[in-house]
Amino acid sequence: MRKETKLIHGGIFGDEKTGAVSTPIYQTSTFKQDAVGKDRGYEYSRTGNPTRESLEKLINDLEGGKGGFAFASGMAAISTVLMLFNAGDEVIVSNNVYGGTFRVLEKVFKRLGIVSKFVDTSLKDDVVNSITKNTKAIFYETPTNPLMTITNIREISRIAKEYSILSIVDNTFMTPYFQRPIELGADIVVHSATKYLGGHSDVVAGLVVVNSEELAHKIHFLQNAVGGILGPQDSYLVIRGIKTLSVRMERHEKNAKEIANWLLEQPEVEKVYYPGLHTHPGYDIAKEQMDGFGGVISFELKNKDMALKLLNNVKLITLAESLGGYESLISYPAKMTHASIPEEQRLKLGITDKLVRLSVGLENYLDLIDDLKNAIRS
Numbered sequence: 059m060r061k062e063t064k065l066i067h068g069g070i071f072g073d074e075k076t077g078a079v080s081t082p083i084y085q086t087s088t089f090k091q092d093a094v095g096k097d098r099g100y101e102y103s104r105t106g107n108p109t110r111e112s113l114e115k116l117i118n119d120l121e122g123g124k125g126g127f128a129f130a131s132g133m134a135a136i137s138t139v140l141m142l143f144n145a146g147d148e149v150i151v152s153n154n155v156y157g158g159t160f161r162v163l164e165k166v167f168k169r170l171g172i173v174s175k176f177v178d179t180s181l182k183d184d185v186v187n188s189i190t191k192n193t194k195a196i197f198y199e200t201p202t203n204p205l206m207t208i209t210n211i212r213e214i215s216r217i218a219k220e221y222s223i224l225s226i227v228d229n230t231f232m233t234p235y236f237q238r239p240i241e242l243g244a245d246i247v248v249h250s251a252t253k254y255l256g257g258h259s260d261v262v263a264g265l266v267v268v269n270s271e272e273l274a275h276k277i278h279f280l281q282n283a284v285g286g287i288l289g290p291q292d293s294y295l296v297i298r299g300i301k302t303l304s305v306r307m308e309r310h311e312k313n314a315k316e317i318a319n320w321l322l323e324q325p326e327v328e329k330v331y332y333p334g335l336h337t338h339p340g341y342d343i344a345k346e347q348m349d350g351f352g353g354v355i356s357f358e359l360k361n362k363d364m365a366l367k368l369l370n371n372v373k374l375i376t377l378a379e380s381l382g383g384y385e386s387l388i389s390y391p392a393k394m395t396h397a398s399i400p401e402e403q404r405l406k407l408g409i410t411d412k413l414v415r416l417s418v419g420l421e422n423y424l425d426l427i428d429d430l431k432n433a434i435r436s
């Protein structure tokens with residue numbers, strides 16, 4: 059099956075019992091057992107629920123894994139994966155990782171004895187040099203948020219195998235429609251399904267896919283033991299979102315390319331970060347490992363005042379955190395998504411006070427360009 063078809067027919071299509079085409083919402087906490095020790099595949103909805111299972115099988119098919127798992131948020135998914143590790147273990151993490159991931163590593167897992175080492179994972183030597191006998195995993199995003207740094211998934215996967223450590227990729231920005239890390243050798247993929255997979259800014263959810271039965275057992279154990287599961291209503295919403303992922307991602311990308319090229323020509327804009335631009339430092343690797351470049355663009359204006367003017371004067375584009383919905387959202391990483399990163403470190407990463415992030419929606423791009431133009435020149 060090709061990927062567009064898989065979005066529709068992957069996982070469990072409809073409902074076996076009734077023929078319902080849309081996945082039913084099994085709004086139940088528990089399931090009748092026919093005799094002691096004899097159930098029909100489900101016992102209790104924390105352990106397994108048919109609506110959630112439908113989503114879990116779908117994301118597993120899309121990523122090409124050996125087990126999929128759905129959680130109450132991207133952070134619940136990421137935290138559950140991090141619970142694979144023990145006190146004394148070290149994890150190598152992309153230095154410009156999502157702010158919430160940075161926070162949970164530094165304020166929660168560090169307290170439990172799991173040490174994070176933040177490195178630029180696009181630099182292979184820096185990754186290799188950070189590996190010690192205690193290193194258990196490399197956790198990274200590609201492209202990163204918000205600067206769109208590209209890490210070579212094949213290369214990092216190879217290093218991880220060589221040192222017998224896990225490689226974990228946060229694939230939120232690309233979705234399996236544009237990038238499938240497990241096919242490139244990664245062990246675990248995590249998602250904030252709140253973004254493109256859900257796609258309608260109406261649900262918070264997280265997903266995990268693993269590349270082995272052994273990891274599937276471990277993650278299922280943790281999912282059931284810790285309990286951060288996704289409910290049936292929200293599982294349904296994510297399935298519904300995924301059905302239209304192909305048409306949405308194509309349009310997000312088409313619009314983003316138009317806007318990135320327009321931004322390059324504006325005198326108020328100093329720098330544009332979009333992996334689809336030939337001038338982007340990760341362009342060649344991006345082209346190799348991704349089927350598309352996605353819908354997020356970051357750009358720097360000439361100064362902070364200009365950035366604030368733009369952010370405060372857009373009318374069609376909404377000033378809000380998050381990304382990946384049908385509507386265009388604009389945000390200010392320094393004070394929003396990356397506010398939990400200490401200023402000194404934030405500036406070192408290139409997340410300056412002039413930087414703006416745009417999640418390009420599905421509107422007509424000409425209207426978006428008009429809105430940006432009017433806001434910058436207001």
Ligand SMILES: *Cc1c(COP(=O)(O)O)cnc(C)c1O
Pocket residue numbers: 131132133134156158159199203228230231249250251252253262263264
């Ligand atoms: C939003 C996001 C998360 C966190 O997901 P939630 O669903 O908000 O908990 C993790 N990683 C990336 C890249 C994100 O954009």
